Amino acid sequence: MSIEIKGVSKRFGDYAALRDVSLTVDEGSLTALLGPSGSGKSTLLRIVAGLETPDAGSIHISREESTALPPQKRGVGFVFQHYAAFRHMTVWENVAFGLKIQRRPKAEVSRKVEELLHLVQLDGLARRYPSQLSGGQRQRMALARALAVEPRVLLLDEPFGALDARVRAELRQWLRRLHDEAHVTTVLVTHDQEEAMDVADTIAVMRDGRIVQAGSPQALYEEPASEFVVGFIGHVNRVGGVFIRPHDIHISTVRGPGSLPATFRRLVYLGFDARAEVVSEEGHPLQVQMTRDEASLLELVPGQQVYLTYTRTHVFDEMHVDGRAGQTDALVG
Amino acid sequence: MSALAPALPLPASAGRIGRRSMIRVTVMGYLSIAVLLPLAAIVWKSSGAGVAGLQQAVTSPETVSALELTTLASVAVALVNAVTGTLIAWVLVRDTFPGKALLNSVIDLPFALPTIVAGLTLLTLYGPLSPFGVDAAYTRWAVVLALLFVTLPFVVRAVQPVLHELDPEMEEAAAALGAGKSTTFRRVILPNILPAMLSGAVLGFARSMGEFGSIVLISGNIPYRTEVASVRIFGLIQSDDVVGAAAVSVVLLVISLLALLLVTGIERRTRRYER
Amino acid sequence: MNGRLALRLAAIGYVLLLLALPVGLIVYRAFAGGVPAAWQAMTNPDALHALWLTALIALIAVPLNAAFGVLCSIVLVRHNIRGKAFLGALVDLPLGLSPVVVGLALVVVYGRYGWLGPWLADRGYAVIFAVPGMVLATILVTLPFVVRETVPVLHEIGTDQEQAAATLGASPLQIFMRITLPAIRSGVGYGVVLTTARALGEFGAVSVVSGNIIGETQTLTLYVQDRFQSFDSTGAYTASLELAVLALLILPLMSLLRKKERS
Secondary structure, three states: OOEEEEEEEEEEOOEEEEEEEEEEEOOOOEEEEEOOOOOOHHHHHHHHHOOOOOOEEEEEEOOEEOOOOOHHHOOEEEEOOOOOOOOOOOHHHHHHHHHHHOOOOHHHHHHHHHHHHHHOOOOOOOOOOHHHOOHHHHHHHHHHHHHHOOOOEEEEEOOOOOOOHHHHHHHHHHHHHHHHHHOOEEEEEEOOHHHHHHHOOEEEEEEOOEEEEEEOHHHHHHOOOOHHHHHHOOOOEEEOOEEEOHHHEEEEOOOOOOOEEEEEEEEEEEOOEEEEEEEEOOOOEEEEEEEHHHHHHHOOOOOOEEEEEEOOEEEEOOOOOOOOOOEEEEOOO | OOOOOOOOOOOOOHHHHHHHHHHHHHHHHHHHHHHHHHHHHHHHHHHHHHHHHHHHHHHOHHHHHHHHHHHHHHHHHHHHHHHHHHHHHHHHHHOOOOOHHHHHHHOOHHHHOOHHHHHHHHHHHHOOOOOOOOOOOOOHHHHHHHHHHHHHHHHHHHHHHHHHHOOHHHHHHHHHOOOOHHHHHHHHHHHHHHHHHHHHHHHHHHHHHHOOHHHHHHOOOOOOOOOOHHHHHHHHHHOOOHHHHHHHHHHHHHHHHHHHHHHHHHHHHHHHHHO | OHHHHHHHHHHHHHHHHHHHHHHHHHHHHHOOOOHHHHHHHHHOHHHHHHHHHHHHHHHHHHHHHHHHHHHHHHHHHHOOOOOHHHHHHHHHHHHHOOHHHHHHHHHHHHOOOOOOHHHHHHOOOOOOOOHHHHHHHHHHHHOHHHHHHHHHHHHHHOOHHHHHHHHOOOOHHHHHHHHHHHHHHHHHHHHHHHHHHHHHHOOHHHHHHHOOOOOOOOOHHHHHHHHHHOOOHHHHHHHHHHHHHHHHHHHHHHHHHHHHHHO
């Protein structure tokens, strides 16, 4: 069930939320719409769902023209940031809602609800009310509810945004696993680049109502098309107009050809890796990423003189707003 | 959800537009027949005698006396309510004692009890056959008493939720900075409940201005002494001076409208603080 | 602690003197002439008629205003029209209106020399000095309650649930019946209780509009006044007792529903 978005534009009063956006979502993929607030990603998702109508452009779901269809007829499942749980119904009734609307026989409804509750690991909570569940549980219920009607497409609007960090990370993994099993075409809206990188097959980065780059997480990280993308995805050091990834900088205590002098300030151990904070001769603070082993081998002392080499940098020609301009890579050393 | 998306349910589609217009037309129609039409009629009728006639009707001595009494009593009662209402709300929110739930329930009595019954019982208690030996019937105090009864809940119910929602951290911070109980009340709590007090008092005021049923029995309706505006209007209707009645009604209407505008203004300003 | 006790006693004392005592007295006075006399007073034809008429008017006015209240709340909260403030003000207006003014307004429109009066009279419809007028008066004075209590609840629940229901295939009617209405039921319930209380107790407006014809256009409230002015103490107090009992039944409903609404 692919989604074809063509030339979609939308204004709210004076405000242009979406400008001529086009995107293809491949069948069975998990695509993330990633961007800061105000980038238009939620609006785009809601237009795909039929909860908003575009001023221009078209939506095709499974190659069917869907732009004028109401949400009821699109076969989309939608999960809201704040769960949209039916407060006056039990968990069981929430999940069964779509099936009851379709007038499925009681036995079938029962069976499906039980299956889904088991799938989202909410067995035993069927008789509870949403107010008695934690945030994470409510969102799993919302997911089960959306999946109950076997949607062609699953749309999630910042589904983990209202949850705390630990739960967010867990549910993220869980969603990916669910997707791998069920293979429903999924579109996820998020402002958290880590989440998008972790979970998605394809990421479309949005800014000011446009898609500035779309591709696999790998592609976006390694071949960012603009300053915005390189700064938004992953960590990056900025020196004037040059962007350098922390793991593209190497520290040596010995001066080598083309290496730049800097002062070591501080080392932080972060799980698998270590991060060294250094200051260049010109006074630019830089973060360098290395393995724990590399860090201990260097035996750095605060204030020590070190030498940096860059294995890769990114420079952009920013005359074009949407980042279509070219990019020069300097491969040094 | 995107902060930009307006809180509208679902986008337009042909059937949807038709349905929404139908709802709107029904609502407007109902309102027009129920409210707009009678309102327009009164305003129109009051203009029946022209500006001069209007002026004459409104400045007749009996009318002026009635309006004066009504306004003075309503203001006095509003002021008393501001204090007693807040006091009661305070006790209901901050204190715990057996029977508190009952007290809370009883506050609604003036909203539930018909005004005529209220008037009758006040007359019984504080009139000629009073078990207390207090005879306030046919005096101006009777008017004040009746108004106190019917407007009691307004300030209480307005202040209660605000007191309830008040962040205890503010008071704790004040205490940590050395403020005593009365200072904390004056400078931390009072400013926060003031809008609610005001809007409750003003709603009570609007109600008092037009109050009829509870006053009719106990005040005796003596012109120039205990006749309130609503009774005056009633009298004018009975003597078939519909234009005069309409004129005085318009005065009351204007006062009520101003009061309601004030309340809406207060509510709007309070909402600004909250975000 | 002493300060707190003093506050407590002051509050309780004020409420007691002003509210609780008067009501207790009604009971006393109603049965002051003995139980048989009280029974007689309550069951004579005029008293029964008054009770029946009061109930009838409430039974018409309350459902109408409830339905209107829900629709109006939806327009005020979910629709995007200009002049919403005007609409809101129009709905709130009866709150600030003296009941006598309400009655007068209806007389001006539907009375013998009114705008619509003669036209209706020609077709055999009497509004003033008849039950329809009293129903209209009651509708007008109780108009705001359901709307005012439902609007904040509608605001609070937001549109998410309704949109979720749409994506799950529910038609607009199904959304309204299964999602919206149950979600706002606490507000509507409380509003209905307030409306009913007011409808049963309306006096000023119906006083003007009804012509106060005993046995025909007297509601229970008008009956109380009538009996009082005829020096029929038992009659006045027994009728008051009936109204007070209704009020006391409504009171706990108010508390219950207000609590539900706030939570």
